[in-house]
Amino acid sequence: MTDITINTDNAQSVIHCGEGAFDKYAPALRERQLFIVTDTNVFSLYKDLIYQTFGKDVPVKVIPAGEASKNSRCLLNIISAMADAGIKRNGCVVALGGGVVGDIAGLCASLYMRGVHLVQIPTTLLSQVDSSVGGKTAVDFGKIKNLIGTFYQPEEVIVDPRFITTLSKRQIRCGLGEIIKHGALDKTVYSKLIKAEDLFDIGFLANIIPDNIRFKASVVTRDEREAGLRKILNLGHTTGHAFELYYGRRSHGEYVLIGMYYELFIAREMGICGGEYCDSLISLIKKVVKNIPGYDDIQSSALGAKYDKKNSSAKITIVVPHTEGQSRELLLDMDEYIELLTKCRDNL
Ligand code: GLY
Numbered sequence: 001m002t003d004i005t006i007n008t009d010n011a012q013s014v015i016h017c018g019e020g021a022f023d024k025y026a027p028a029l030r031e032r033q034l035f036i037v038t039d040t041n042v043f044s045l046y047k048d049l050i051y052q053t054f055g056k057d058v059p060v061k062v063i064p065a066g067e068a069s070k071n072s073r074c075l076l077n078i079i080s081a082m083a084d085a086g087i088k089r090n091g092c093v094v095a096l097g098g099g100v101v102g103d104i105a106g107l108c109a110s111l112y113m114r115g116v117h118l119v120q121i122p123t124t125l126l127s128q129v130d131s132s133v134g135g136k137t138a139v140d141f142g143k144i145k146n147l148i149g150t151f152y153q154p155e156e157v158i159v160d161p162r163f164i165t166t167l168s169k170r171q172i173r174c175g176l177g178e179i180i181k182h183g184a185l186d187k188t189v190y191s192k193l194i195k196a197e198d199l200f201d202i203g204f205l206a207n208i209i210p211d212n213i214r215f216k217a218s219v220v221t222r223d224e225r226e227a228g229l230r231k232i233l234n235l236g237h238t239t240g241h242a243f244e245l246y247y248g249r250r251s252h253g254e255y256v257l258i259g260m261y262y263e264l265f266i267a268r269e270m271g272i273c274g275g276e277y278c279d280s281l282i283s284l285i286k287k288v289v290k291n292i293p294g295y296d297d298i299q300s301s302a303l304g305a306k307y308d309k310k311n312s313s314a315k316i317t318i319v320v321p322h323t324e325g326q327s328r329e330l331l332l333d334m335d336e337y338i339e340l341l342t343k344c345r346d347n348l
Contacts, residue, residue, distance in 0.1 A: 011153040022160040033091040037105035041065040059085035092117035098124035099131040106137030110152035120154040123163035125175025129212035134220040161206035177253025186215040187325040236260030242304035265344035267320035
């Protein structure tokens with residue numbers, strides 16, 4: 001079992017990580033006034049476990065599984081259920097589920113009575129290696145992902161690989177998107193990824209989860225509010241989000257990898273990343289997304305990058321790998337960005 005701590009100006013977040021973490025740390029939560037938020041998929045798998053662990057009378061709000069639940073209506077539904085359950089200021093929201101549950105339940109915890117306690121118990125690979133760690137909470141609004149949100153650190157995160165054994169290959173691919181992104185930023189994660197025989201092997205994934213959390217925690221500790229350093233965690237996301245917004249047929253993690261592929265092409269064209277290192281990152285991406293899509297409408301889909309929250313000017317900001325463990329931020333004019341993406345597409 002590994003404990004990783006994030007200390008920020010206002011909070012401390014402890015991440016318990018490893019086989020058996022749920023059985024070791026979840027039962028103690030019973031002593032608090034709990035409010036569980038989960039989704040229909042997780043509830044159908046773990047209903048018995050929830051009531052055995054947290055008590056048969058624990059209030060549980062089950063939201064529909066999927067990205068479509070990450071909206072302001074669902075947010076207010078949860079808050080209304082918390083009020084109906086009589087949750088007090090010292091109450092504790094437990095987010096049991098994947099990224100959507102973690103983001104929306106975290107936002108509820110930060111808003112309800114100006115903030116109640118929060119514990120994250122991530123059940124997907126993506127939420128275990130990324131979204132449950134670091135205190136970002138949000139819902140989408142209009143066309144913009146994560147427009148309404150807060151930074152609100154969970155007091156505890158309980159990461160147990162038992163939950164990833166039931167995931168579909170699509171969900172594993174989704175988590176691998178963020179793991180490979182971390183590999184492009186961190187030497188430890190990278191060295192394990194390039195040695196892996198099978199990226200989809202559960203034993204391999206259970207072993208690499210703590211390395212991902214350790215890396216992310218080190219970034220968040222230095223820059224909780226994304227004033228600078230934390231922006232590197234958006235590698236692959238500018239272009240990935242733009243394609244996701246326009247085409248939206250694949251999982252988020254796959255779009256991150258597709259975005260990374262197109263952005264690596266840009267980095268190579270601009271002489272920022274090349275040689276064997278760039279090839280090895282491309283080969284990792286292709287182990288997860290075998291055929292990189294050549295989008296027919298680059299012109300329109302690329303416009304989605306304008307909405308990216310990293311842009312502080314009219315230019316498009318992308319983060320690209322440079323050398324092992326090093327990245328660079330690039331600012332591109334929209335025309336130049338579209339031209340490079342089109343060139344990448346035409347080279348597929
Ligand atoms: N997923 C990126 C971040 O937490 O900053």
